[in-house]
Amino acid sequence: MTKDVLAAIDIADLLFNIADSRCKKSYEQLFVHVAPRLLNFSRKQLRDESMALEVVQETMLKVWLKAHLYNSSKGAAMTWIYSVARNAKFDLLRRTKHHQDWVQGDDLWPILSEERDTDKLPKEFEPIVKQELQELIEELPPAQAAVVRMICLQGLTHQEASEALGVPIGTVKSRLRLALQKMKEALDE
Known part of the structure; x- marks a missing residue:
């Protein structure tokens, strides 16, 4: 049996283990084996590192959630x-085509930017806006709130936040x- 055939059998077995018993060890083995291939595939397709990483993350998440849909008789x-x-x-x-109005941190925190425009909020409104932003951040799930604080309030880069949290950069961006x-959405309401 060649190495590729053995790898295909192992991957199928890992998928079945994930589907049957939500085996995290099988998922970890699958991730280690498959994610680098997917990243190379995505890089060639997209020519954008951050989008390629996001495709890998989304793919591996869907594999975890939908492993039960894999049918070995179909391929x-x-x-x-x-x-x-x-x-x-x-x-x-x-998503990126339809979300051209991408939300930037500067859109949400105009008074916290280092260069303040004179046409922005008057000084007396700053405490109110800061309080409202803190309340919005506190309503977020803890993992998302931590990323917002690091990147938007502390000024860390995505890479620095990734290293500080010990998660992939794609996870930080997501x-x-x-x-x-x-x-x-909360502000629009």
Whole structure:
């Protein structure tokens, strides 16, 4: 048996273990084996490192959640995983196309920026806005709130926040994106 055939059998077995018993060890082995391949695939397709990382993260999340949908009679395990990655890529591209009004931290914290414009909020409103922002941050899930505090309030880069939290940079970006979207929706209400 060649190494590729053995790897395909192992990947299928790992998928079945994930689907049957939510085996985290199997998922970890699958992740270690598959994520680098997916990253190379995504880099070639997108030519954007952050989007490629996000595709890998979304793909691996969907593999965890939808492993029960894999059917070995319809194709190889890696083929199924690449299909999930392709769909994740299309979803990401559609999202970015429709979300041209991407929420930036500067949009939410105009008074906290270092260069203050004279046409921004008067000084007497600063404590009110700061209080409201703190309340919005406190309503977020703890992982998202930590990322918002680090990046938007403390001024850390995505990489620095990733290292401080011990999570992949794609996770930091996803948490920030979700948190800012939740905060924007709360402000719109």
